[in-house]
Amino acid sequence: MVFAVFFFILALAQPRWGYEWEDLKQEGVDIIVAVDVSQSMLATDIQPNRMERAKHEVADLIHLLEGDRIGLVAFAGSSILQCPLxxxxxxxxxxxxVLGTDLIPTQGTALGHAIRTAVKAFSSVEKKSKAIILITDGEDHEGDALAAAQYANEQGVKVFVIGIGAEEGAPIPDPERQRGFKRDRKGEIVLTRLNEVVLQQVALSTGGSYVRSVLGDMDLNKIYLEDIKQRVEKKELRTARRKRWQERFQWFIALGLVCLLGECMVREK
Incomplete structure (x- = not known):
């Protein structure tokens, strides 16, 4: 009986020796989020302002990601890769x-430049598993957004566009004037308005979708879970190897059972 108990205790310790290598493959989608950082994003028609609301929504998206790579592009009159994939x-x-309206000195809304910067940020030449989420509140000042969208489509990139701002437009805060707004040469307050037709065409031409955010809810979670996760094909992002140790507790359970059986046979005699 003593030996049986001894072997059972050893089995509970889950002894392991010997191992084999196991390949772990991680699959997902590459996502670039392009955020408008022009001064119009300081407008307060969406609280606390468009910029802070956009950053909050993107932070929630990052928290939701499940093994997908993410990168960031900031754009205004030009664009930069803020965070590689x-x-x-x-x-x-x-x-x-650290995204802010002072990140890019050239003002404006260069949608085409932003899309091209985002497309070039994808390291893979495969024409799949790539998505751009474009968040903007302005018009296409450069006029080449559709050409850039066509370039993205040729590279297998789907563009999901979020237009942010009220339908009637909003005044643009002027950082140089306390509680003041930007004005044109006639002294009239400048309003920033969405060019929804262009934004919709950008999204649809790449197989993406367009969402208008008026109250601040950008539906990023829905875009990720229902559009990107369901419609964008996954690919292998990385492969790692790990040791998988062989469990040997079964041997000690078997020895314990043999000891119990032997004990019973001895007692019967």
Whole structure:
């Protein structure tokens, strides 16, 4: 009986020796979020303002990601790659935190430039598993958004566009004037308005979708879960190898059972 108990205790310790290598494959989608950082994003028709609301929504999206790589592009009159594609979501949030209207000195809304910068940020030449989420409140000042969308489509990139702002437009805060707004040469307050026709065409021409955000809810969670996850094909993002140790507790259970059986046979005699 003593030996049986001894072997059972060893089995509970789950002894392991010997191992084999196991390949772990991680699949997902590459997502670039392009955020408008022009001064019009300081408008307060969406609280606390369009910029802060957009950053909050993108942060929620990053928290929701499931093994997908994410990158960030900031754009106004030009565009920059703010954060390369990464699986390090904490790093992505750090890059997101520093987004602001002073990041790009050239003002305006260069949608085409932003789309091209985002497309070039994808490292893979495969024409699949790529999505751009474009968040903007302005018009296409450069006039080449549709050409850029066609370029994205040729590279297998779907563009999902979120237009942010009230239908009637909103005044643009002027950082140089306390509680003041930007004015044109006639002294009239400048209003920023969406060119929804262009934004819709950009999305539809790439197989993406367009959402208008009036109250601040950008539906990023819905776009990710229902559009990107369901409609964008996944690919293998990385492969890792790990040791899988062989469990040997079964041997000790068997020895314990043999000891119990032997004990019973001895007692019967």
């Amino acid at each position: 990464t699986l390090d979501y904490n790093a992505a949030k750090m890059f997101l935190d």
